[in-house]
Amino acid sequence: IDDLSTVVADFGMEIQYHPSQSTVSAGSGRSIGSIVSNGNDQEGGEFKISTLHKDDIEKFEALSSFVSVLEGDGSSENGAVIIDTVSNFLIDELDASGESQRLPSIDLAAFCITKLWEAARASEENKDSIMYSNGLDAIIQGMFVYAREDAGIQERGCGALWSLAVHPQNRSPIALAGGCHRVVDAMSNHISSERVQIMGLGAIKAFSGDRDGRASLESRGTLKVIVRAMKSNMKNYTIQLEGCSIISNLAIDSNTNQISMATNEEINAIVAAMKTHSARPELQKKALSALKNYSFSESNIETILKCSDAKRMIIWASKQYHEDCGEDAKIVLDQLNQFQQQKNDRSSSSLPNLHDNGPKVDEGENEAYEQLLVSLRLGSDDEIINNIINIMFERPLSDKIQDSGLQNIWYLLLKNDENKELVAGSSHALDVIMTSMNERSTPNDKKHINIQEHGCNIISNLASAGATNRLRLIHHQNNLCIEALNNAIENFIAVESVQVTALAACRVLLVEEDFLSLAKGTDGLRLMALSMRVHQTSSQIQREGKSIMMKLHSRLSSRRLLDKNEDPDVEEIGALLESLSISR
Structure with missing residues (x-):
């Protein structure tokens, strides 16, 4: 803090604190509210400092003023300096909290993670700086420590990880560092926050195509959380669209060509999304893609058939949006009809016929059929x-x-x-x-x-x-x-x-x-x-x-x-x- 204060003084920046206004400002007159919004206020606004300890106020004054000076300078090189500063600051504060028995203020953590999110969105160079510094650890640790306390930190943390995961080479390191778990936990703990869900789904969608990312997501029960999010935010089109898209991605593992086993909850969530947003062809397309991917497994076909409205909605989407949905709908319907026909054939052939030896059985047929399904991917x-x-x-x-x-x-x-x-x-x-x-x-x-x-x-x-x-x-x-x-x-x-x-x-x-x-x-x-x-x-x-x-x-x-x-x-x-x- 002394070092930061010296730097700020060198830049001629006056640090001011206005207790009567319950806000902290730098000499530029910009309040904390203009930098980071309260996690409970989805529309933004001033950040109240009721949680700020006296020591935290001094730290925040120095940190925010220093960052403001660098941002005002406009130099592209300052991005890496800001990333290093806020990352190391947050990690040091979290490490020191074990000795002081007091966590840093939520406001301090939110400020640091917000700056990292903004940096990740600003440039490709900043993304690299975050990955190769303590930036990633700062985001993940901050989300972990404040997992339940503040939706704002989780929203910004998910957003930062999503921005970093835009680069495929970043997905595996983030997953191995625990990033996927933090995103899933954020969605689970703040299920009613639409902004957390949207940011979380964006990040999960990026991770779902990576081998390590997929493994990490599956180990955290991601599909259950996504289904909960879809049920809790039924009218939110973005959550329904991205939910169907991720379910489609996770239905088949492109690395092993294995088809995931669908539950009734997942199929019901997909069909409910189709019914609720029947006027949106893009959602119908994503939903049918998920059902198509699941339909290459007989056990999943049974699950789809158990959903009373599934077949009706597939037929409806095919007719209503034939250009977008016709091909996938036909694949699903053919699979469903073929399965039902085979089931009827097995049922009718279960009775013995003393006058007919029947066709020769191909003992390897089922194994070859499974091999055929796998080969499709x-x-x-x-x-x-x-x-x-x-x-x-x-x-x-x-x-x-x-x-x-x-x-x-x-x-x-x-x-x-x-x-x-x-x-x-x-x-x-x-x-x-x-x-x-x-x-x-x-x-x-x-x-x-x-x-x-x-x-x-x-x-x-x-x-x-x-x-x-x-x-x-x-x-x-x-x-x-x-x-x-x-x-x-x-x-x-x-x-x-x-x-x-x-x-x-x-x-x-x-x-x-x-x-x-x-x-x-x-x-x-x-x-x-x-x-x-x-x-x-x-x-x-x-x-x-x-x-x-x-x-x-x-x-x-x-x-x-x-x-x-x-x-x-x-x-x-x-x-x-x-x-x-x-x-x-």
């Missing part, structure tokens, strides 16, 4: 696609694996054209996909239906990426793709969803002249017409079929005019159009 998209294809290739008899594998390949193709190029350019991948479709022909088997739909969707997506991909599909392995589409139409003729996806794939491939010849030669045209006749009341099938037939007739008519030859195919297509009551 392993590495880059090309690694994930290759892993899925290899697992499908190794388990060709498993409907469960084929269904899930094709479904997830389709999702990956929706992301970008690079994934389409990877699959279409791999003869092995196309073999596995087409074989999976061709080996399944039972129209009343839900998994067989799913496999046909996913396969046709894959063909459509690949074909939509350009002529090269279309030709690859058309000429692959003696027309294996054409065979798969024909089989899908013929074997599942009564299943409208399969017909729609198969005809859509044919329509995209029809851009190429080669497909026209093969469609005629493999009985494809007859099957398309048959589909239209069977499903005369389906507007989708009629629209797809009509588009195909009209394009075929136009193509063949143009060819006949150019060649100046009679082409019986033109008359055949014309007859088909007339039989289907389609005007040319």
